[in-house]
Amino acid sequence: MRRRLLPVLLVLATLAGCGGRAATASGKFEIVTAFYPLQFLSERIGGDVVSVTTLTKPGAEPHDVELTPRQVGDVAKAGLAVYIKGFQPAVDQAIALEAKDRAFNAASVVPLLELGDDDSGGDGEGGEPGHEHEEAAGGEDPHVWLDPVRFATIADRLAERLGQADPAHAAGYTERARGLRAELAALNTEFTDGLKTCQRRELVTSHTAFAYLANRYDLHQVGITGISPEAEPTPQRLAAVAREARATGTTTIYFETLVSPAVAETLAREVGARTAVLDPLEGLVDQKADYFTVMRQNLTALTAGLGCEG
Amino acid sequence: MSVVTVRHAAVGYEGREILHDVSLTVEPGDVVAILGANGSGKSTLIRTILRLVPLGRGEIDLFGTAQRKFRDWARVGYVPQRLGAGSGVPATVGEVVASGRLARRGIFRPAGAADKAAVRDALTDVSLLDRVDDPVSTLSGGQQQRTLIARALAGKPDLLVLDEPTAGVDAGSQEAFAAALGRFQLAGGTILLVAHELGPLRPLIDRAVVVHQGRIAFAGLPPEPAGHHAEPDHDHVHPHAVQQQAGICEWAPTDRIAAN
Amino acid sequence: MDLFQYDFMMRALLGALIIGLAAPALGIYLVQRRLSLIGDGIGHVALTGVGVGLLLHQSPVLAAVVVAAIGAIGVELIRERGRTSGDLALALLFYGGIAGGVVLVSLSADASSNSLVQYLFGSLITTSPQDIAVIAVLGVAVLIAMLAFRPALFAISNDEEYAKVSGLPVRALNLLMAVTTAVTVTIAMRTVGLLLISALMVIPVAAAQQVTRGFRTTMAAAMGIGLCAAGAGVVVSAEADTPPGATTVILALAVFVALTVGAVGWRMVRRRSQPPRDVEPPDVVLQEAEVR
Numbered sequence: 135m136r137r138r139l140l141p142v143l144l145v146l147a148t149l150a151g152c153g154g155r156a157a158t159a160s161g162k163f164e165i166v167t168a169f170y171p172l173q174f175l176s177e178r179i180g181g182d183v184v185s186v187t188t189l190t191k192p193g194a195e196p197h198d199v200e201l202t203p204r205q206v207g208d209v210a211k212a213g214l215a216v217y218i219k220g221f222q223p224a225v226d227q228a229i230a231l232e233a234k235d236r237a238f239n240a241a242s243v244v245p246l247l248e249l250g251d252d253d254s255g256g257d258g259e260g261g262e263p264g265h266e267h268e269e270a271a272g273g274e275d276p277h278v279w280l281d282p283v284r285f286a287t288i289a290d291r292l293a294e295r296l297g298q299a300d301p302a303h304a305a306g307y308t309e310r311a312r313g314l315r316a317e318l319a320a321l322n323t324e325f326t327d328g329l330k331t332c333q334r335r336e337l338v339t340s341h342t343a344f345a346y347l348a349n350r351y352d353l354h355q356v357g358i359t360g361i362s363p364e365a366e367p368t369p370q371r372l373a374a375v376a377r378e379a380r381a382t383g384t385t386t387i388y389f390e391t392l393v394s395p396a397v398a399e400t401l402a403r404e405v406g407a408r409t410a411v412l413d414p415l416e417g418l419v420d421q422k423a424d425y426f427t428v429m430r431q432n433l434t435a436l437t438a439g440l441g442c443e444g
Numbered sequence: 445m446s447v448v449t450v451r452h453a454a455v456g457y458e459g460r461e462i463l464h465d466v467s468l469t470v471e472p473g474d475v476v477a478i479l480g481a482n483g484s485g486k487s488t489l490i491r492t493i494l495r496l497v498p499l500g501r502g503e504i505d506l507f508g509t510a511q512r513k514f515r516d517w518a519r520v521g522y523v524p525q526r527l528g529a530g531s532g533v534p535a536t537v538g539e540v541v542a543s544g545r546l547a548r549r550g551i552f553r554p555a556g557a558a559d560k561a562a563v564r565d566a567l568t569d570v571s572l573l574d575r576v577d578d579p580v581s582t583l584s585g586g587q588q589q590r591t592l593i594a595r596a597l598a599g600k601p602d603l604l605v606l607d608e609p610t611a612g613v614d615a616g617s618q619e620a621f622a623a624a625l626g627r628f629q630l631a632g633g634t635i636l637l638v639a640h641e642l643g644p645l646r647p648l649i650d651r652a653v654v655v656h657q658g659r660i661a662f663a664g665l666p667p668e669p670a671g672h673h674a675e676p677d678h679d680h681v682h683p684h685a686v687q688q689q690a691g692i693c694e695w696a697p698t699d700r701i702a703a704n
Numbered sequence: 705m706d707l708f709q710y711d712f713m714m715r716a717l718l719g720a721l722i723i724g725l726a727a728p729a730l731g732i733y734l735v736q737r738r739l740s741l742i743g744d745g746i747g748h749v750a751l752t753g754v755g756v757g758l759l760l761h762q763s764p765v766l767a768a769v770v771v772a773a774i775g776a777i778g779v780e781l782i783r784e785r786g787r788t789s790g791d792l793a794l795a796l797l798f799y800g801g802i803a804g805g806v807v808l809v810s811l812s813a814d815a816s817s818n819s820l821v822q823y824l825f826g827s828l829i830t831t832s833p834q835d836i837a838v839i840a841v842l843g844v845a846v847l848i849a850m851l852a853f854r855p856a857l858f859a860i861s862n863d864e865e866y867a868k869v870s871g872l873p874v875r876a877l878n879l880l881m882a883v884t885t886a887v888t889v890t891i892a893m894r895t896v897g898l899l900l901i902s903a904l905m906v907i908p909v910a911a912a913q914q915v916t917r918g919f920r921t922t923m924a925a926a927m928g929i930g931l932c933a934a935g936a937g938v939v940v941s942a943e944a945d946t947p948p949g950a951t952t953v954i955l956a957l958a959v960f961v962a963l964t965v966g967a968v969g970w971r972m973v974r975r976r977s978q979p980p981r982d983v984e985p986p987d988v989v990l991q992e993a994e995v996r
Contacts, residue, residue, distance in 0.1 A: 195819075366827050369716070369942045373707050394819070396830035400712050403832070494869050517871030524865060533736040533909065535862060536918035543859035547870035551856040551877075579917045595866070 163300045166208050166233075168217035168225045169196040170418050171279035172240060174425045176216055179293050179310050183303045187212075189225055195392045196416050200224055209233050214299050216240065216292065221276040236299070243291040244284040246274040247345050279415060281346035282325065282429070286318040321429055325351055328433050333441030336382040338375065338407075340389040340398050343414035353440075358397055367397060372404075379405045386439030388412035391419045410435045445508040446471050447603050447634045448493055453502035455485075455492050461500070462488045463658045472602075475625075475635040475648050477666060480655035486638050489655060490605055493636070494522055507602070518547035521596030523606040527580060527588045537583070537591050538576040541566055544598035566594040569624045586617025593621050597628065604628060606637040610645065618644045642666065707942040715836050716828045716948060717938045722843035723888075723895045723904060724934025724952070728912075728926035729850040730888050731905030732919075733881060736861040742779065743902035745794040746889045748801030749775035751898055753890075754823050755808030764823070765838075765890060772886035775801070780882040784875070826897035826949035828938070839891045846888050849880065857881070858919055895934070896949035903953040904930060911960035914967040929959055 162185040167173040169190040176186045189205050190196040201209075201224050209215055210232040217225050219239045229237045278284050293311035297304030329351040337348055342357030358375050359367050367375075379387070379401065387407050389398030395409060402409045412435055413419075413428050423431075436442070448470040455463040462485045470476050480486040491497045493504060495511060504511040507519060521544070544566070545559040567573040570590040575583065580591060589609060596604055604625070610618050622644040629635060629648065642649060652666035707713045734742055753771030757764030775797060782793045809820060822830075831839070850857070860867040860874055868874050892901045912925035937952025944951070 366822065366825075366829050366947070368945045368947070369707050369713055369829055370945045372712060372829055373710055376710060394822070396827065396832070399832065400830045404710055404712055496865055496868060515871065517869065520869060522866055522869040524863070527863075533732060533913055533919065534917050534922055535858070539858065539919050540862065543855065543862060543866070544870075546855055546859055546867075546872060551853060551872060555855065577917065599870070 163213045163296075163303070164208075164211065165296075166212035166215045168215075168222055169199075169416060171285070171415055171425060172216045172218070175240075175285075175289055175292055175314075178314050179289060179296065179307050181306060181310055183300075183306065184296075190222075190417060192418055192421060193392065194417060196222055198222075198224075201228055206232060212236065214238055214296065218276045218278070220274065238292060238295050240288045240292070241274070241276055241278055244278055244287050246276075246278065247349060249273050249275050249342075249345075275342075275345045277343045277346055277414065279346075279425075280344060280429075281350045282318040282322040283350065284346065286315045289314050289318070317426065321426060322350075324430070325433055328437050329353065329440070329442055331443050332437070334382060334384060335440065336378070336384055337412075337436070337440070338379050338384050338387050338401070339412060340387075340393060340395075341414075343390065343416070344412065353436075358401060372397075372401060376401060376404050379407065385441075386410050386435075388435070388439065390414050390416070392417055410439055412436070446505070447474070447507060448636065449503075449505040450489075450493065451503045451505075453489075453492060453504060454500045455488055455497055456500050457488075457497075461658065463492070463655075466502075466655070466658070466660055468653060468660065468663075470603075470634060470636055472634055473629065473632060475629055475650050476637070477642060477645070477649045477652045478636070478638045478655060479640070479642075479652055480661075482640075484655045485658045486655040487607060490607060490636060490638050494520070494605060518599050519602040520547075521599055521601030521604045523589075523592045523596045523604065523609060525607045525609075525611060526585075527592065534579040534581065536577050537567070537572060537580055537594075538563060540580055540591055541576075541594045541598050544595035547599050562598045562600060563594075566598040569597060569627065570594045571620050584614065584617075586613040589613050590617055590621055590624075593624060597624070601633070603634045603636065606635070608638055608640060610639060610641070610643050615644075622648065712829055712831075713938075713942060715831050715833065717935065719828060719831050719836055719839050720895050720934040720938045720948065720952065721931060722839055723892050724930040724932075725927050726843045726846045726850075727888055727892055727901070727904040728908040728930040729847055729923065730881075730884055732909045732923050732926055733850070733857050733861045734885070735906055735909045736858075740906045741791075741794060741902055742776075742885060743889055743905045744899075745779065745797040745801070746772050746776050746885050747893070747898035747901045748798045748805075750801070750886070750889055750893060751805030751820065751823065752801050752808065753805075754820060755805040755812075758819060759808050759812040765835075765893070768823075768893065769887060769890045772889055773883050776882035776886040777879060780878050784878070822897075823893055824897050824899050825947065826893070826895050826900070828895050828948045831894055835894065839894065842887050842891050846884055846891075849884055853877065853880070854920075854923070862919075896952060900949055900953050903956065904934070907953070907956040907960055908933065911956070911963045914960070914963040929956065933959060 162183060163180070165176045165180060165184050165186045167176050167186060167188050169188060170192075173186055173188040176184065180186060187208055189201060189209075190199050199222055206228045209228045212233060213236065215229050215233040215237045217229055217237065217239060218241045219226055220241065278288065289311045293307040296307045300307075335353050336356055337344060337353045338356045339358070341359045342355055344353075344355050347353070348355040356375060356378055358372065384405065385407050387398045387402040387405075387409050389395045389409055389411060391411055391413050398409045401407075412432055415425060415428055418424075418428070446469050448468070450466060450468040453463060453466045454461060466485075466489060468476075468489075478486045478489060488497060492499055493506075493511075499511070506514045507516065509516075527540075541563045542555065542559065545555065545562060548562075549556070549559060564573065564576075567576055570593055572587060572590050572594060575587065580588060583591065593606075593609070596606075609621065625635060625645070626648055635648070637645070639645065646666065649666045651664065652662070653660055654662040656662075708717070731740075731743070734740055750768040750772040752775075753768035754764040756762075756771060757767030760767070779793060779797065805820060856867070856872055856877055859870065859872060860877055864874060888905070889898070889901050892904060896904055908926040908929040909922065911929050912922045916922040916925050933956040934952050937955050938948045940946070940955065941948040941951040
């Protein structure tokens with residue numbers, strides 16, 4: 135009798151361990167997010183009833199993040215894993231292995247742009263000469279969070295998904311998502327008005343993170359390196375961008391906060407422009423800020439650099 | 445003033461004492477040969493005199509000055525046993541010999557006419573002037589040894605210290621530098637050499653010092669080699685028996701020599 | 705498209721030319737002492753310096769120079785004592801250096817191992833005017849040191865014991881070499897990157913010694929080959945859109961192969977047309993055996 139008891143006990147213990155993983159000692163629903171924008175959404179929508187951890191530490195550059203064993207463990211025991219498939223290979227792998235049925239891919243719920251697809255009106259053509267691509271899933275651009283309208287849609291879908299996973303608090307999720315949508319709509323209006331009339335519409339940046347922004351507000355993005363902030367552009371690429379910047383009279387070369395400004399500074403020196411920060415919100419440098427404050431800072435930088443009224 | 449004075453020197457490597465209580469004096473104009481079996485400590489003795497090996501106990505004076513205060517190394521010419529393993533980077537005979545001038549002129553002054561003349565003279569002395577622009581690696585062992593002597597002579601030293609100059613060298617080269625050493629001595633130089641066997645250098649030697657198991661076993665006029673050591677084709681490469689009598693191995697004392 | 709109308713290309717070219725000239729001037733002494741890979745070892749140690757710099761938010765290049773110099777002096781002291789065999793000491797440096805750099809960077813809040821990439825592979829295109837000024841000053845200093853002290857450095861590298869007996873300040877000059885190696889490695893970090901530094905120090909020397917006979921000519925030829933390879937490397941990389949550092953190394957290797965093959969061919973041709981040189985008199989006299 136005792137010999138059979140042990141295996142049965144082991145099986146029961148394992149089963150007990152399988153269920154109810156979502157609730158921690160604190161009792162809150164656990165969400166693991168891949169990097170800052172998704173963390174922001176989860177915190178806003180989840181409110182007090184969720185516990186959010188992020189896989190990309192603050193100030194780190196998310197494209198090539200490597201996960202520690204502990205982080206993979208967090209993914210395994212999360213109630214929901216929120217990520218953008220194709221943006222961070224290490225995260226994709228961990229989620230595929232550990233949390234396949236408990237994952238929310240933010241890129242799957244909104245229309246995506248093809249890489250190199252940043253002309254106004256979204257006619258889906260154009261692309262800079264010598265543009266280097268890092269392939270997202272199917273060659274798509276993952277930087278969807280920089281378009282407030284798409285971001286609001288993602289928020290709604292995330293709230294629905296959370297409601298399915300944690301029905302007890304579904305009402306709260308939906309309500310907070312509605313509030314967030316209103317705020318994002320206001321942000322969209324600020325951007326639309328602010329960028330309506332500008333002397334220049336060329337947005338010269340270190341890496342092409344701003345396609346969705348450019349697409350929404352009718353700007354033309356020119357990236358020095360490609361979709362991924364590589365260390366160095368080739369000489370021909372840098373020269374090509376310099377020519378274009380000179381031709382369009384660009385006064386400001388934008389660079390992002392998490393990567394070395396050397397590339398932008400070199401280009402700026404070459405064409406006689408100044409440099410300014412345009413934050414792609416891939417990570418948060420100033421812990422006191424949030425998505426909205428950074429987006430508004432970006433708007434100020436854009437209106438100044440592109441010569442916009444309003 | 446003696447050229448070299450060694451008083452009760454003791455030298456050790458890594459806990460093992462190689463030389464115990466060695467004393468030696470070399471006067472100006474002497475040609476002294478330090479003889480001994482492999483492992484007797486004879487190379488260690490001259491390397492200690494040259495400050496390549498630190499002195500454990502005792503004192504060494506060079507040209508009347510204590511070794512650790514001695515600065516005038518241009519007066520000492522050193523001829524090591526061989527050129528050293530090649531590294532592939534070429535060096536001409538002229539360049540190797542020219543590095544013998546550094547002790548004279550210092551590291552900050554560029555080479556001048558006097559240096560070039562000294563190099564030419566030294567090469568002429570060892571009959572290698574025609575090879576001055578050839579890579580050293582293309583020379584035979586004996587010619588390389590002559591290059592090393594020329595390097596030491598280029599600095600116009602007062603004392604020449606040679607470590608086994610005839611080892612593995614062809615007979616012609618041995619004759620050539622025996623002649624060069626003879627000229628050096630006639631010009632007033634002092635010679636201290638370590639040798640396993642003397643060969644064509646025998647006529648030059650005034651005094652032989654035999655080192656045995658880290659001590660001076662004998663000092664005086666060079667003894668005649670005895671037994672098979674006397675044969676002309678003897679190359680003196682064979683193990684010496686550990687057990688010795690009276691501390692002098694196989695060299696037959698003759699009546700003229702006073703054992704020390 | 706003429707890329708050299710752009711300032712950044714001219715700076716890239718200038719930086720490459722300086723390194724192309726200075727690296728072999730140092731490298732020839734390293735090759736002579738059989739320390740060809742020391743540049744790699746010190747380069748890997750420099751990576752720890754970069755990590756320190758990134759962690760403390762100080763200039764990574766300055767931190768790299770300091771750490772590399774400490775590492776180089778350490779290697780010299782170990783070599784002097786003759787305790788650890790040379791290649792074992794180098795292995796400890798290599799791997800400790802890279803691991804140190806990666807660990808330090810992971811501890812830093814705002815850098816990742818990706819930040820190290822530009823130091824590993826070079827970042828010639830984004831060299832600022834201040835960077836070029838530093839590279840120029842340090843490069844010229846290295847050149848002056850290696851040329852002014854050439855007779856003494858040659859003597860030490862050729863026969864260290866003889867140099868000691870000559871009363872040369874051997875230890876001081878060896879330490880000078882160590883620090884010069886560290887400086888050259890850190891300025892070369894910008895051009896070819898830490899992974900390829902030894903190439904610029906050693907390959908031009910290897911190529912030159914295929915065809916030269918003496919030390920001075922080898923040094924001059926090596927510096928010439930380094931200069932040309934660096935310059936051509938930047939020009940070719942501009943046309944072919946390849947990274948300038950790696951292109952330079954490939955060109956230097958091509959010169960090496962060409963000179964080696966050429967030298968072999970030349971020697972074969974000469975051997976057929978020249979009479980043998982004077983040989984030494986034989987030690988043994990051969991006689992015809994009498995036939996009965």
